Amino acid sequence: xxxxxxxxxxxxxxxxxxxxxxxxxxxxxxxxxxxxxxxxxxxxxxxxxxxxxxxxxxxxxxxxxxxxxxxxxxxxxxxxxxxxxxxxxxxxxxxxxxxxxxxxxxxxxxxxxxxxxxxxxxxxxxxxxxxxxxxxxxxxxxxxxxxxxxxxxxxxxxxxxxxxxxxxxxxxxxxxxxxxxxxxxxxxxxxxxxxxxxxxxxxxxxxxxxxxxxxxxxxxxxxxxxxxxxxxxxxxxxxxxxxxxxxxxxxxxxxxxxxxxxxxxxxxxxxxxxxxxxxxxxxxxxxxxxxxxxxxxxxxxxxxxxxxxxxxxxxxxxxxxxxxxxxxxxxxxxxxxxxxxxxxxxxxxxxxxxxxxxxxxxxxxxxxxxxxxxxxxxxxxxxxxxxxxxxxxxxxxxxxxxxxxxxxxxxxxxxxxxxxxxxxxxxxxxxxxxxxxxxxxxxxxxxxxxxxxxxxxxxxxxxxxxxxxxxxxxxxxxxxxxxxxxxxxxxxxxxxxxxxxxxxxxxxxxxxxxxxxxxxxxxxxxxxxxxxxxxxxxxxxxxxxxxxxxxxxxxxxxxxxxxxxxxxxxxxxxxxxxxxxxxxxxxxxxxxxxxxxxxxxxxxxxxxxxxxxxxxxxxxxxxxxxxxxxxxxxxxxxxxxxxxxxxxxxxxxxxxxxxxxxxxxxxxxxxxxxxxxxxxxxxxxxxxxxxxxxxxxxxxxxxxx
Ligand code: ARG
Numbered sequence: 001x002x003x004x005x006x007x008x009x010x011x012x013x014x015x016x017x018x019x020x021x022x023x024x025x026x027x028x029x030x031x032x033x034x035x036x037x038x039x040x041x042x043x044x045x046x047x048x049x050x051x052x053x054x055x056x057x058x059x060x061x062x063x064x065x066x067x068x069x070x071x072x073x074x075x076x077x078x079x080x081x082x083x084x085x086x087x088x089x090x091x092x093x094x095x096x097x098x099x100x101x102x103x104x105x106x107x108x109x110x111x112x113x114x115x116x117x118x119x120x121x122x123x124x125x126x127x128x129x130x131x132x133x134x135x136x137x138x139x140x141x142x143x144x145x146x147x148x149x150x151x152x153x154x155x156x157x158x159x160x161x162x163x164x165x166x167x168x169x170x171x172x173x174x175x176x177x178x179x180x181x182x183x184x185x186x187x188x189x190x191x192x193x194x195x196x197x198x199x200x201x202x203x204x205x206x207x208x209x210x211x212x213x214x215x216x217x218x219x220x221x222x223x224x225x226x227x228x229x230x231x232x233x234x235x236x237x238x239x240x241x242x243x244x245x246x247x248x249x250x251x252x253x254x255x256x257x258x259x260x261x262x263x264x265x266x267x268x269x270x271x272x273x274x275x276x277x278x279x280x281x282x283x284x285x286x287x288x289x290x291x292x293x294x295x296x297x298x299x300x301x302x303x304x305x306x307x308x309x310x311x312x313x314x315x316x317x318x319x320x321x322x323x324x325x326x327x328x329x330x331x332x333x334x335x336x337x338x339x340x341x342x343x344x345x346x347x348x349x350x351x352x353x354x355x356x357x358x359x360x361x362x363x364x365x366x367x368x369x370x371x372x373x374x375x376x377x378x379x380x381x382x383x384x385x386x387x388x389x390x391x392x393x394x395x396x397x398x399x400x401x402x403x404x405x406x407x408x409x410x411x412x413x414x415x416x417x418x419x420x421x422x423x424x425x426x427x428x429x430x431x432x433x434x435x436x437x438x439x440x441x442x443x444x445x446x447x448x449x450x451x452x453x454x455x456x457x458x459x460x461x462x463x464x465x466x467x468x469x470x471x472x473x474x475x476x477x478x479x480x481x482x483x484x485x486x487x488x489x490x491x492x493x494x495x496x497x498x499x500x501x502x503x504x505x506x507x508x509x510x511x512x513x514x515x516x517x518x519x520x521x522x523x524x525x526x527x528x529x530x531x532x533x534x535x536x537x538x539x540x541x542x543x544x545x546x547x548x549x550x551x552x553x554x555x556x557x558x559x560x561x562x563x564x565x566x567x568x569x570x571x572x573x574x575x576x577x578x579x580x581x582x583x584x585x586x587x588x589x590x591x592x593x594x595x596x597x598x599x600x601x602x603x604x605x606x607x608x609x610x611x612x613x614x615x616x617x618x619x620x621x622x623x624x625x626x627x628x629x630x631x632x633x634x635x636x637x638x639x640x641x642x643x644x645x646x647x648x649x650x651x652x653x654x655x656x657x658x659x660x661x662x663x664x665x666x667x668x669x670x671x672x673x674x675x676x677x678x679x680x681x682x683x684x685x686x687x688x689x690x691x692x693x694x695x696x697x698x699x700x701x702x703x704x705x
Contacts, residue, residue: 005052005223008069008100008267009045012037013059015067017258021087022167024259037254041067044228044250044262051223055269057100063093068260069267070170071121072097073108076132076152077273080106083119086139104269109151117144120267121168127177127222129274130155131199135169137161142313143336146281155280157199158338159192160311165214170263174218177225180243182206184213189311191342206243212236216252216261230261282339286347287317287332288355292444294329295321299353303333306349312337332358344379347437352384356441365390365439367410367432374425376407379435383408383421384442385649391439392417398443402648408434425615471679472687478632478654478675479691482517485629491519493628495643496584497636498526499658501540503682505634506531506584508689513587517692518632520624521588521595523639525603525610528571528585528595533561535583562605571609596620598639622646630654635681637662649673656684 015037017028048054060066071090073082080101085091101108111117122140124133132154136142138161149156159169163186166172172187181200185193185207196205208217212233220229227245230252237247252261294300307314318332335350337343347355357363368377383406389396390408397419399408406421409431419434427433434440485492500509512518530540538545542554551557568574575589588595597610598617611617625631625646633640633655640655644666647653653674655666660678667676677684 004270005268006270007048007052007054007221008057008072008269009048009054009265010057010067010069011045011059012041012067012255014061014064015041015059015255015258016064018064019089021089022259023165024256028257032254032257040250040252040254041265044252044265047228047248047250048221048223048266051226055104057096060093060096063090063096065090065258066093066096067255068121068258068264069097070260070264071119071168072267073101073119074117074123074132074148074152075101075106075120075267075269076125076154076271078106079109079152081109081111081117081119081148081151083121084111084113084116084144085118086116109147111144111147115144115147116141117148118168121170121264123148124169124173124175125154125271126179127175128179129272130277131280132156133159133169133173133175135159135161135173136313138164138167142283142338143285143315145338146283149279149281153279154277156282157195158283159195160189160338161187162189163187166218167259168264170219171216171259172213172218174220174222174263176206176222176227176245178204178243180204180206182208182218182220182227184208184210184218186210187213191311191338206236206239208236209233216256219261219263221262221266228262230256283336284340284343285334285336286343287334287358287361288347288350289330289332289358290350290353290355291330292328292354293322294319294331300329300331303350303353303355306353307333307335307346310337310346310349311342312346344437348381351437351440351442352386354386354442354444357438362391363438364392364394365408365410365434366436367392368435370409370427370429370431370433373429374427376424376427376433377435380407381434381437381440382406385644385647386442386444387648387650388421388440388442390419390434391441392419396441404645408440410434471677471684474675474677475684475687475691479688479695481630481652482512482688483692483695486515486517490630491628492517492630492632493520493522493625493643494518494632494634495522495636495639496527496634497523497639498530498541499635500527500681500685501530501534501545501584502543503635503680504545505682505685506534506540506545508682508685509634510582510584510587511689512685512692513584513591513593515692516591518593520628521584521593522598522621522624522643523595523636524598524600525606527636528597528607528609529558529561529605531584532565532571532574532580533558535580535586536561536564559604562607565607565609566605569608571607594624596624598642600638618642618646632656633666634685637665640666656681 017025017032020026071083073080082098098108118139122135134145134156136158145156145158166187172184174182176182215231217229217232217236220227225245227240228248231249232247240247255261292299304314313336315334317334320330322329335346337346371377385404387402388399397417400420403421406423408419409422409427410419411431534540534545537557539551539554539557542550542557544551565571565574568577571585572589574580575586580586599606599610599612628651630652635657655663656677657663658680663676663678667674
């Protein structure tokens with residue numbers, strides 16, 4: 001027996017499963033046998049008593065989980081941080097534990113109200129006492145960790161639990177003597193796994209499989225080289241034995257029904273202090289504010305979800321709820337994250353949603369020089385589609401060329417500071433780039449609560465399939481907007497894939513171009529080849545477009561088409577020579593509508609007009625998209641995504657595809673302006689043309705085919 005090691009336990013006199021506060025308790029209410037529980041507990045008690053001193057805290061009627069003394073608090077030397085249980089079902093245990101600690105001469109620290117922390121269930125000392133592993137995610141709030149560091153004067157490493165079966169750190173993580181670690185990696189998020197791997201060398205990590213994990217293999221009591229647990233597989237026993245441990249199995253199945261086992265039933269009360277080590281916490285906090293229809297438009301939900309999903313925690317400091325339907329709300333939220341990297345990820349997402357620093361905390365954006373041409377500093381801020389401002393020398397500067405996936409390049413010019421979105425490849429030495437997430441905000445127009453819901457109605461994301469009537473409704477709206485844009489001399493771009501031709505949409509698209517509804521056409525080699533093939537030979541990829549059947553030898557048609565255009569030198573010349581007499585490309589040439597065909601690896605030919613230098617193609621696309629108000633994305637995921645990335649929020653995007661997944665991908669940019677329509681693109685175009693025809697506007701000439 002080792003005199004210096006002590007444990008606190010509580011006999012199961014009043015133990016039962018009375019309520020459900022973890023997945024193990026589900027279906028087990030009053031299903032555990034008191035007699036068997038007493039036997040199992042006694043066995044554990046004796047095993048431990050042979051190796052250490054065991055103190056007992058009296059059982060209390062009405063507090064069935066008091067047996068799990070691991071949850072009493074966290075103790076180091078003479079200091080204890082008392083637990084603050086998350087669930088009311090266990091909160092009544094606190095005074096009993098507090099009393100015991102006080103009577104036994106400990107200094108008891110108590111966390112602020114509403115800051116849950118479940119003691120040694122969620123905080124485990126490295127067995128060498130080098131640091132404290134602290135869990136969060138289910139029972140313990142991340143914000144409690146700095147208190148642990150301060151009061152116990154230790155370094156705290158925060159680990160996030162993500163599997164509800166392993167709701168306490170001690171259910172999936174067990175530091176052993178000699179620097180070894182028994183754990184179940186899938187119970188943690190990837191960031192936490194990374195932390196664990198950084199601290200514990202691979203040969204010291206003993207990874208449990210799921211079966212051992214659900215048998216509570218990690219919930220072990222380690223006394224010197226003895227490891228006491230409910231049950232272990234042969235392989236786990238062998239591994240531990242090889243490492244010099246003695247494994248003692250003692251069934252604790254009655255306690256598993258409440259979600260606990262060996263370690264949960266004990267609290268080690270002698271944890272040696274290493275005087276040379278001191279408090280360290282990596283936790284970062286930052287206060288941000290948000291304004292708008294925070295509730296109606298779902299912004300608050302989204303923001304809080306982002307924080308938690310990404311591994312942070314929050315405290316709403318202020319919430320000024322707009323009382324009237326049209327009034328906006330203002331919220332101040334303190335965000336905490338286990339370290340700076342996680343904080344930056346969270347804040348970057350929150351900036352997208354429209355969050356900004358509280359005025360007292362406004363700071364200039366951090367700038368770092370471009371290290372070499374075409375390369376940004378590591379920590380560069382990645383831009384989004386939303387209008388963005390950066391704070392430089394106290395003033396907010398609006399970015400030029402807003403687009404997604406760029407860096408913010410800042411230059412001081414004679415006229416003042418210029419900030420613009422630039423692609424990495426365009427960054428130049430001498431420029432500075434915004435790094436981190438300070439002094440950046442997106443400028444959202446206050447999302448009109450009615451419009452937000454109208455947008456929903458308008459797209460089909462929720463319902464998955466769009467009924468015919470709903471397609472008609474959307475088409476009506478789009479037709480109306482197209483008409484408006486055309487009448488005021490605005491700009492509409494179309495991205496189109498070859499499916500437009502296969503589905504018989506060619507004549508409709510041609511007509512839209514002829515009638516002045518399209519100011520730029522963006523696509524690849526295929527749309528042009530198929531369109532011209534149809535004009536010249538009546539087939540699209542060898543299929544007769546009138547009959548809908550494959551034509552004998554038709555598959556050669558598209559190569560012959562390419563060959564013809566190559567002979568004339570360009571699409572425009574082939575049109576001018578009177579060879580191409582109709583179709584989409586024909587109308588573009590005839591009506592001076594610029595087009596850009598971006599090449600790809602699978603292109604046949606290509607047509608002389610196809611731009612095979614993709615950087616040039618991207619530049620062409622960018623130029624043609626300048627000033628567009630609406631983009632019709634017709635059945636081409638590749639070109640549409642390319643276009644989407646170049647386009648700032650505020651441009652209406654209409655994505656049409658028969659594949660719902662494509663539509664979701666394209667229209668899911670979190671901006672109200674995008675609309676997805678799941679339907680056949682040929683059908684869509686024919687409806688659109690019909691609808692435009694019906695819009696009788698005395699100021700425009702009549703449409704005729
Ligand atoms: N029924 C208890 C609860 O859900 C079990 C506690 C287990 N304790 C532990 N340290 N994992 O709170």
